[in-house]
């Protein structure tokens with residue numbers, strides 16, 4: 001059984017105010033915050049790394065319990081093995097590596113778990129979903145990219161939905177995340193295909209009322225999980 005999880009991507013936030021932006025999302029009702037770590041090599045962009053994640057953990061006033069909140073780290077990096085320990089120490093809760101970036105995904109999953117993080121695997125739009133089938137039993141989550149990784153604000157690729165459907169058919173209890181171009185008008189499509197973890201950057205951060213947008217996204221997922229009879233209630 002799975003539940004809706006809404007994970008705003010900090011990539012769409014104000015980078016001069018990252019601690020406040022992170023805290024704002026949790027106050028608006030997000031379940032996780034999605035942290036896009038990019039190294040300028042695996043993808044053509046550079047964003048944040050362990051020092052910023054450490055700061056996000058520490059920057060928030062002690063009476064605001066954001067320190068207990070879930071940091072979902074999407075590692076768009078070459079050599080993902082290199083960063084597991086540092087991300088764990090900086091406060092990452094989940095480590096999502098790209099299938100395309102490693103020769104030994106099973107060993108990497110073991111390494112991630114040895115540092116008490118959840119392990120997830122992402123695939124780029126040109127990667128077949130079949131590669132996830134044998135990994136899924138070891139994974140806490142699979143991520144189907146709905147844009148080419150590297151930048152926020154891109155157009156949702158609806159032609160990725162057969163991957164989500166296939167994965168959901170085979171693994172009813174797996175967290176399936178979609179990332180890229182999600183908001184009103186596209187979350188409905190992803191939820192219908194069976195996604196339950198929604199990364200949303202632009203649509204949430206630029207919304208007049210981010211709380212309402214988060215609620216909308218969650219509701220779309222909940223309705224579809226209930227239809228499938230796999231909602232964790």
Ligand SMILES: O=C(CO)[C@H](O)[C@H](O)COP(=O)(O)O
Nearest residue numbers: 149150152153180181201202
């Ligand atoms: O992984 C990403 C880019 O590689 C981002 O998380 C993603 O694009 C979210 O941003 P938006 O919702 O604005 O599309």
